Amino acid sequence: MARAIVQVPAQAKRGEIIEIKTLIGHTMETGFRHNDRGELIPRDIIRLFVCTYNGVEVFRAELHPAVSANPLLIFPTVATESGTLEFRWTGDNGFSAVRSAKVEVS
C-alpha cells in the first residue's frame, strides 16, 4: 500500500473555502529513462486522481509523466456539509490507493 498524506481541516464553517493537501508516495517513472544496461525503463505513473465529497466529485486531475515523483496536489473546495472526503489515485500496473478524511461543518 502506497504511503499517502491528506490534510483536511477537521472543522469548517458552512460555505468556507477549505484547502486540501494531498501527497502520495510514487516514483512516477516517466518511461523516458534508461537503466544502466541502456534499456528503456517502462512507464509507471499515477494517471488519475479523484476527490469526492460525500460521494460527489469535486476535483479530478489527469497526471502525466511531467508530474514530479510523489505527486503533490493542493486544491480548494467549499465546505458544504459535514461528511467524508474520499481521495482515490489510480495508475499504471494496477496502481490504486484510497484515503478518506472527515470534515465537520458548522
Place this chain on the structure above:
Amino acid sequence: MISRRAFLAAAGGAALAAAGAPARATQAAVDEAVRALTGGAEVRKGRVKLDVPPLIDNGNAVAAVVSVDSPMTEADHVRSIHLFAPGNPLPVMLGVFLGPRAGRARITTRLRVADSQTLSAIAQLSDGSFWSDSVSVVVTIAACTEDR
C-alpha cells in the same frame, strides 16, 4: 590504429545520439495537444496566472501554482486547467477539473521541467472560452530524460 582520444570521442558521440532521441516534443505536438483541448477555439491571454520560478535549479520538482480569476459560481466558473511544456518529451503536463464546488480556482503541484522553455497554462471556463498564461523558465538541472 585508433587513438584512445578518438575512440572516446566517437563512443561519447554515439551515446549522445542514442540518448538524445525523445528529448523534446515538437511545437506541432504542442499545437496538436492544445487543439485537442480547445477544438480550434481562440485562446486569449489573461485571467490565468501561472506561478513558477523563472530560474529553476532542479527540474525534477518545480513548484507550480495556477490560479484563475473567476467568481466560481454555478453560472461562471473554471471547468479545467491544463499545463503544457513544449520542451518536455510530452507536451501535456497535467490537467485538473474543477467546478463551482471548488469556491476558488487555485491549484498547487510539483512538475518536471526538462529544459529551458516557455511553460503555459490554459483554462477552460464554463462559457466555453479559453484563457492562458505563459512563463519562460531557465533550467539548470533537467528532468525526465536524465538517467539517474
